[in-house]
Amino acid sequence: MHHSSPPGNSDLSRRGLLGLAAAVPLLAAAGCAPGASDRGLRPDGALRVSSYITPGYDDLYPGLLAFNDALDQRLGAGVVDFFDSGSLLNAEQLVPGMLRGVTDVGIQTSSYVSTSFPILGAAELPFVNDGFEQLRRALAPESPLENLMNEHLRPQGIMNLGAMPCTLQWLFTVDRPVEKPEDLHGLRIRTAGHVEGQTIKALGGSPVSMSSGELYEALERGTIDGMVSYLGTVVSRGLEDVLGYAMQAHFGGYSVDAYANTRWYADTSPEVQEALLEAGRVYAEIGTEKQLEVYEESYLPGVEESGLEIIRYDEAQVDRFRDATAGVVDWWRSTVGDDELADRALSYVKEA
Structure with a gap:
């Protein structure tokens, strides 16, 4: 049974874990504490999964549960020790904490990770292909793009077990x-x-950079004139009440990915490794399907029925925006620092 521990002493123990990771970096960096179980799990036999995603994300959260369920089915009920809602590590702490062994698996939005690992930006670029279904194929388990990304990520300490692409990011204005x-x-x-x-x-x-929790007030007060996001952010924050226009076009795309600490993964048993890969496949397939279902049956109809005016570009308009953002692709290639690697990744996104 998956859980987020209740407040009280459990919160103290979580802070203790963070403190231990900071105070004993060599132990934590080993990815596997002394006295680990015979399957290469934690001393108590648990496999720790963390995310900042909350149950309030009706579209994304079911994918996390599917990932955990798949692990429990393969490894035994109760093996997964699940910390959601940033209760162990918040969005900024998640990957650094995972690299220090605070968590074994972290489920994280690519936009938080691609700054440190620019190869992931290949799937975030604007107007590079025909949209969501193509991104979904590009990020499918064992796809050429996923394999290339992992080939590049593993030496840096993390590996992608499965990706759940979000529906496309639109542009919204007041x-x-x-x-x-x-x-x-x-x-x-x-x-x-x-x-x-x-x-x-x-x-x-x-x-402008700000947390999603600040958006309603910032839009209402005119601190910002608009935002780029996927539709789930608008619905979950009630932003259709303060936004006026939605430009439904491919202004970006990101995914919510399950990452593992590579060194920890290498130290676990083949049984655990196989379970993690299977859970990643389940997450990518079932999680993405559920997210799309919520988008089509709830989020999109709800926004269409609100006062928000949705603008859909014709082909000529899309071409103008694609031309205007062509420099973003060049900028991204420079951040990767390897033109051949960047071009391979981009071709896998465009040709999926």
């Missing part, structure tokens, strides 16, 4: 629609990742 690139000039737009930030810069806007 006061006026954006029908051509020039309409974005001078607007302050909240972005969640560095690729999105470059996209807004390329279109003449000013990217």
Whole structure:
């Protein structure tokens, strides 16, 4: 049975874990504490999974549960020790904490990770292919792109077990629609990742970084003029009440991925490794399907029935935005630092 421990002493123990990881980096970096179980799990036989995702994400959370269920079915009920809602590690701490052994698996949005691991940005670029279904194929388990990413990530300490691509990121504004690139000039737009930030810069806007919890007030007060996000952020925060326009186009794309500590993974038993890979496949397939179902049956109809005006670009408009953001692809290639690697990754996204 998966759980987030109740408040009280459990919270103290979590802080103790974080303190231990910081105080004894060599032990934690080994990825597997002394006295580990015979399957290469933690001394108590647990496999620790952490995420900042909360149960409030009706579209994303079922994928996390499917991942945990798949592990428990393979390894035994109760093996997974699950910390959601940032209760062990918040979004910024998750990958560094996993590298120090605080958690074995971290489920994290790619926009938080691609700054440190730019290869992941291949699937976040704007207007690079025909949209969600193509991204879904590109990020499928054992796809050429997934294999290439892991080949690049493993030496850096993490590996991708499975990716759940989110529905595409749209552009939202408060006061006026954006029908051509020039309409974005001078607007302050909240972005969640560095690729999105470059996209807004390329279109003449000013990217602003803030947490999703601050968006409602910032939009209502005019601190920002709009945002780039997938539809789930709008619905979960009630932002359709303060936004005026939604530009339904491929302004970006990100995924919520299950990552493992590579060194820890190598130290576990073949049984655990096989279970993790199977759980990653279940997560990618069932999680993505559930997310799309919620989008199509709940999120999209709800927004269409709200006062938010949805603008869908024609082919000529898409071409103008693609041309205007072409420099973002060049910028991303420079962040990867290896043109051949970047071009291979991008080709896998475009040709999926």
